[in-house]
Amino acid sequence: MELVFIQILNGLQYGLLIFLIASGLTLVFGMMGIINLSHGSFYMLGAYLSLTLTGLVGDVFVALLIGVPLAFCFGALIEWLFIRHLYSRDHLQQVLLTFGLILIFNELQRILWGTRPHAVPIPSYLSGSIPLSDVLSYPVYRLAVAGICVLLALAMMFVIQKTKVGRMIRAGESNPEMVEALGIDSRLLFRFVFAAGVALAAAAGMIAAPIESVYPGIGEHVLIISFVVVVIGGIGSVKGAFAGALLIGLADAFGKVFLPQFASMVVYALMAAVLVARPGGLFGRA
């Protein structure tokens, strides 16, 4: 029973983390029509920023406050340098260019940080565990990660629902041509959304770093999983990404316990099943 409870917690925590990554991906796809294969690299960037900045300032949460704005600026730069050229191109060219970016980011990571895995320390005040039974306990830091994810998700919801930028995003989400028609400078809006997506993915990488170790290629697994989440939820739907992320998180957590060899297959089978039943995803328009 405790095991089931722990797996539910694990699944929700993993799902929330994936949601941070997938929300940016789904907005960028929904609004700008961009398939961004390099999105996982921004998660990796976060993980390594966490490693370096925590080494400098000592606490992963202080590092987060410095790292997220840095990632935002980095995202804006990447959008300006590369992504903006892709808005009028077809999916294949987007795949090719962003695949090129992955190669470059991975190599830069190797040059800057090397290939050895590293650990990021959990802050001492969160290093304990909550006992659930005589043998099982749950680490406090994982709960804190889930808490931060919920806070960020709420903040994102606030921005999307209540602010002027959010209104533009919603207009763009439901009808990309609308943005132009409303006289909004879509170039700035796209840059903001892309950079915000990068910042969210990096934030996920930063707070996840103390749980996982930090290693090369860390972004690629979350990339594929994030795409699965985007598709399950319905392209462009933040709500759908949230539902899809929790679903995938739970499926993964339970798969790992009950079907350890088939855990990854369960996730992909779930996606195939959703698409056969609802070809536009759970919250998709199609």
Next chain:
Amino acid sequence: MLQFPRRPVVILLALLFVAALLLPQFAGIYGVKFATRVMVLAILVVSLDFLIGVTGLVSFGHAMFFGLGAYGLYFLSPISDPANALIAFPMIVAATALAAAVVGAFAVLTRGFYFIMVTLAFGQMLFSLFHDTRLAGGSDGAYVNVKPVIAVAGTTLLDLGHRVSFYYFCLAALVAAYFLLLALARTPFGRVLQGIRFNEARMSALGFNTYAYKLLAFVAAGAVAGFAGALFAAIDGYVAPDLFGWRQSGTAIMMVVLGGVGTLFGPILGALMYAGLEEVLKTASLVGPWVADHWSLYLGAVLIAAVLAAPRGIAQLFERADAVAAAPEAGQIVIRKRAPGRAKSLAVAGLSRSFGGLVAVDGVSLELAPNKVHGIIGPNGAGKTTFINLLSGALRPSAGRIRLDNEDIAGRPAHRVARRGLGRSYQRTNILLPFTVRENCLLAAQARHPAPWRLRRSRYAPEENAAVAFALDALGLGARADTRALHLSHGEQRQLEIAMLIASGARVLVLDEPLAGMGNEETGRVTALLRELAVDHTIVLIEHDMDAIFAAADTLTVLVEGRLLAHGAPETIRSNAAVREAYLGRWGNP
């Protein structure tokens, strides 16, 4: 449409072929092995281009069939004896074709981005299956101990373990795969695939079962990829789960895009360039130790530069600018007298369709006699286009029946309705823009025999050519036959759409504003044509040009807010008080 490559390309390919023939004479063992790998990858990417560039299905999981082919060789190779390639390879091809049929049956249900993701998911599933379980060595991979041989009656004819023999075998395989797929793309089957790539809705409305076509293309490409995988496993005698992975699929897409999508020869050049570049960048003696150590940095930069500079790939260098015919001919519509023939009648009863709470078509009952011109008029939002979409099968009715002669066609998919002889045009011109006028009409004519397994044109060619010639004449497009549809004027494009319907052999023509955007003269000619076509067609048209439709139609139907307001001869409609009240307004006054 995909042509046999132009002369500069043929010369280049011939030079490459000769170079490949001579290569074992002066390259060492390593060079021969590298070239073998490039050729096997080229087979994989040509098959992927058949999916992406010919059919328009962007698969991000094509490597799953490559992996299956490779593992197929592992499973079929005995521990200590060589497998007989003559038995093993056909079995592998059959098995991957079967796997492609199963995966494709699900994947082809989805479109666009979702198709990309479903194929990715299937590829990752297979990757996990071979990576996470102990099947065939699990994540460590497994060795094929003895390479296959080609043996007949116990005599070994060719030992694929011999590096140079194997090299020539792969070269022959690449040449065969290229010509096979090029020929397949140029058969009637392949021409429909090319049509689907650019406009699936149009192909479906002409009567082609696009699901079946796409599935068959998926199976064909999967089988060729499986063959490539079996060859790949024989290079090193080693298979690993990475062969299934998204990176392998992604790299194959890179090669296709780098070479030129939809050309079939481009991806071969793309594979050569990608693999060659990677090899050069990894060689420290050529580029220095720092670059060789960080080669993927440079490969990434080259990919990005290539996308930005040459979006259509290497093949772009060999493109020829379109010859656009000088002045648009004022096409003379030539109306040939034909024997009258009874066309089908159309009747609807209680036809309704609602979208959520909105009832767009509300209980319409109507009988449309054969060999007449029936006009449908009504204010904007009256449900006219929805009504037509219901007739043609583009939408399923919420309730009601549609009879074509005595056959109930309500709820049937568009391609089955089209096969019963109902052809439709769209409010926004719906043709195959990159193809010439003649190619558009030929594809339409091919819908007379729409079965996907047509690999030869010859049997029906006379019938189809006659249909095309008649349609081109009828719409005055003869002089523009070899112009690409995208270079036509707006009015000519609309005429082409009608020509396609005529060429397709449809006997009930359902036209959505065929006169929109035409000048006075064109309008007069097309109206006269419609009257003439009624000799052996039933015509239903929506039109806003009141003068034209009152002159052309035998009966008029007035729809208002989804309901039938009035139906009758033009004179009775003109004097109908309710119609004047609701719609015609001042226009109806003398």
